[in-house]
Each structure stands twice: as C-alpha cells, then as structure tokens.
Amino acid sequence: MVSGLGMKGKIVFLLRGVIAAFVILISSRVPAQIVGRSLSGKITAVSGSPIPNTHITIKNAGNGETKVTTANEDGSFTIGNLSPGTYEITVSASGFAEAKDTVIIGVGTNQVANIVLQPQVSNATGKGQGGTSGVSGTVSSKNVSDLPLNGRSASDLATLEPGVTSARTQASGQAQRGFGNQMTISGGRPRQNDSRLDGISVNDYVNGPPGSALGVNLGADAVEQFSVLTSNYPALYGRSSGGIIAASTRSGTNSFHGGVFEYIRNSAFDARNFFDAAKPPFRRNQFGGSVGGPISKQKTFFFAAYEGLRQSQGITQVDTVPSQAARSGQLCAPPDCSTTTTVAVNSQVTRFLAAFYPLPNGTLLCPFSSCVAGTGDTGIFTFAGQQVTPENYFTTKVDHRFSEKDLFYGTYMFDAGNVRQPDELNDKRTGYDSRRQVLTAHEAHIFSPSLFNAFRFGVSRVVAVTGLTFPSGNTLVADSSFATVPGLNAAAINVPGLTFFSGGLGTRSNFRFHWTSLQGYDDVALTRGTHAIKFGFGLERVRDNVLAVSDTGGEFAFNSLSNFLINSPFSLSVAIPGAISERGFRQTIVASEPHDQSRDALRDGDGAYRSTR
16 A cells, blocks of 8 residues: 555655554543534524524634534534634525524633524524533633733633632742642632643643742733633543633734733822831833734734733831840840849850841830830831832734645743842842743644544743842841851741741752643544544643752751840751752653534533543
8 A cells, every 4th residue: 555655655654544543542541622612503493493404604703714514414513623712603594594693612612503594584683592511601802801900910810700719828939839829619729720821731830820920920911712611521621620721812813903001000099008107119010012913814813912010019027026135135034024034145146136137126025914114025127128020921823724624823922020029137138030931833624524633732831940039238148157058158047936037148948940841632523423523632741840959058946035045946957068959750641532422412402522531
C-alpha cells in the first residue's frame, strides 16, 4: 500500500497510523476536553412530527462564519466545531415558513436548539427550545465590561454564580498559596477546581486559579465569555473533581472596533480607618485599550488588548514594641505595675533594640487587669507606609480561516506585576513578584458533514518569587555585624507579646516557583445515524521547579520578654548554608475520552451525555 510513497510520505503515513491506534487503545481515568462546541437539535412541525431533510444554516454574528447542514430523516441535526459566540440560525423546508432563531454558544457546554416550523401560510418565525448538558452559568463580554468589579478582576465573575463563593480562610498569601481568588464550588476545595483559558488549563503551581501579585486577574475587556460549571458537567472535562471555570478570548470581526479606558480610585473618597492618625493616601489608576478587526475580511481577524495598573495604597500597621522602661530592665510587677522588678539587659539585646525596634508612639500595655496609668512593659507603635504595585497585562488573538472546512486561531497572554511595601517595623521594604504567560494554538478541520477533528496545543507558564527585601530608611538592616549566619545580616526575632521582627536584608524565608505546563489535545466528533460519537486524547507534561529556603539568616525564639532581654533564647532555627537546592518535579498526564451522545436524549430536549470514563 505504501510502496509508491516517498520517504516523507511513508513517515507521515506511519505517524498517522500510530496516532490513530493511540486514540483507540489508550485508556485513562482522566478525560480530555472537546474544544469544538456543538449545536444539536430537532426540527419538528407544530403537530410534533419530525421534518426530514430540512436545510439549516448558522452564522456567527461577530465574524460572519457560516455553516450549513441538512437534518436527518428523524429531523435531528448536529453542527460541530463552533467557537464561542452568538449565532443566527435559519431553518427552511418546503411547505413551511422560514424560521430564524438566535443561540449563544458558551465556553463550557454544548447547546441544544429544537426548532418548531410553522405552516407556510402563517409567516411566523419558528420557536426554539434550548438546553445544555450541565449546571452552569455564562457571562457574555458585554456583561463582563458592564459589571462593576473592584480591581477589574475577571475571576470575580465566578462568585456571581449559585454555589460559588470565595474561601476567605484560603486567602492567597505571598506566593505560597498562589495569587488567584480562592473559590469553593458546590462545597469543593479550592484546589479541586480547574481554570481554563481557550481550552487550556491555566491552574498555577499549587493547582490554584490564575492571579497576579496584587491578587487580581486582569483582562476583563479581552473576555468574550466567562462560564462556571458547578456540577453535572460532561465527561469530556477532566483534571479536576471540583468546578470548571472557563474563559474564552475575544476575536476580531469584519469591522474595526476599539476603545480606551481609565478607571481612577482616590483616597479623597475614602473614610479614615479607626487606627489611622491621618488618612493614608491611596491612588489606583487602571488604564488601557483594545482593538479588533479584519486583516482580510471573511478570512483573517485579529484582536489585541492592553491593561495597566498603577496602585499606591497607604497601609497602616499597628505594632507592639518594648517600652522605654522595659529596655532599661524595669519590668512590671503584679498586681498593678506600681512596682517593678529589675533584670540585667544583655548588651547585645540593647544594641539590637536600639537598631530595629522603635519606641512606642501610642498607649502602653500593662500585662495585668488593673494597672497604674502610663505603665507597661510594651506599647503600641503605629505607622503608615505605601504599598506600591505596578502591573501590565497584554493579550492578542488571531483567527484565520484557510477554507470553509479549515479554521485556525492562536492566543498569547502576558501578565506581570510586583508588590513593594514596608516591613512590619518599617526597617526595610519587602516584596514579591509574579509573571504569567499563556500560548495556545487551535486547528479544526471538517472532513465531512458527519466528521470533524479539533487539535489544540498550549503552554502555561507561571513564575512567582516571594521573600524579597530592599533597603529603606534604616541602613542597619544591611549591617552584617548583627548577623548570626556569617556573611548575612540580622536574624529574625520571635518574642511572645511583641511584633515579629523578620530580620535584615536577605534573611527572610523565600520561595521561588517556576511552573510550566505543556498541553496537547486532539478530539474527533463523528455522526452516525442517531448517534453523535466523540472521542479523543490529551497529553500534559508538567515541569515544576521549586526553591524554598526557610530562615536564611536564622530565627531566634524566646519564651518571654524577660528571656529576650537577658538574651536567653529557647531555640534557633536556621537553614544550613549551601544545603538547600532547587527541587524539580516532573509529571505526565495522559487522558482519553470516548462517549456517545444519543439523539434519543435530544427528543426530550435535555443535552445530557451518555458517557463512560
């Protein structure tokens, strides 16, 4: 059979055979996702009898993409390989009035539209009855842009759906728990959800949702549709036991559209915090724009969006620090602090206190229930500093139609941000960074009205760094004479009743995450008689590199303030220099997904899948 082929042809023939065998034979517990959405339904007369051989045309209202099919003998039809958007359906049959309807194809589920045709004399439009296969909610691009979102974070849209709520006890920290909005869907754990962008999983290194260092997910203007599948979603979704949060990127259309924006938030409109001596300044500017249109009408389209965020927020911190009397060794004695006991303050502690612990500028705190006014071993120190956050987001998408049977589109997204803020005692500045990139490529081909194939490839990369330190007003944080570990700076101090001191420059615990996920999927939809059979496979390769260093410069723990003053630590925790190295984790996820969507289900108007995993 292949003797007449050249070497290149033989290789291609062999590869196709291997892929076909792999698709049929592979078995896994994790199903893949069909990227091409489908529209199915049944055409009937007013009496309920099916109308065979009906001519059906659907047109994408945005880019003019048109697909045509003919209903089967039982009036049923299926049109696959549909991108998200609004479609106009036109149905015509001899002896019946032409019917028109509109249906929205979302990012998460297939649609069902049952059309009832009226007799020719009525000149009435048909009546459509739609349905989807799962419990879900969909938000369109107009809803996304119109809804008031604090920080314009697209992920916040998910919390508007029933059964979805933010998990406040799982709030994102400085990278260790990820930066995205932690959500519980139908009671599941936040780490059980799967976030997708254009069919590619974009979960981060802790299997959490996407987000930036500021905790937001920018790009609301670039979202075509946003959907949340909370339960009963089809077997084609895998990699998760929780909800599915899916978003699709906007595409260009046959006409040019664009816009610019700027949102401003200012402390002039804020109230003073209870702990603020004066209202700290707050400035937030979010600005950007988007543009989309044709490169070649009816054939090639583009869309691009940019969003910048510049925020400077005043943060009031309330600390507990040793009083002047305690620094000299005079500690309160029971029952009311009217008398004191004396301890011999270690000279090293005296030097440490003078360098890094400010004196109270507020109320003194007595350790007993009743005390003489103006006495106490500790006091309140309050200060306000600026948390500065710049962030830049960019995305672009290109759609190209090679022919009526061959469609390609690709997306690239970039998002980078960082946070810089004063530390707990205003000695130095701390910070953390985030950077995300997503690249997707999709190719769909219609071999016949009953067979189409969709292939997609994607790369999701997340980099996060925490524990960064920077000089500020106190130059002693860079003085190595305070060091416990040679060559570094002051160690951290943990004393009950005092604000934790995190150490000098370069001594904080720090984490560096580098996560890369390469994904490839191929899905096939085949129509045979009254059955719509879909099958495919997926392959994901995960490269996870983590460098975690705790207590770089050491951390002293004391059991009490008096033990601290006499320099009698309970413990010292320190990373052994040179003993910490990067850890690399590698994982391969293979998935297959066959199922048979019987049109008998469509007769009842439910779009449920009869599937096996």
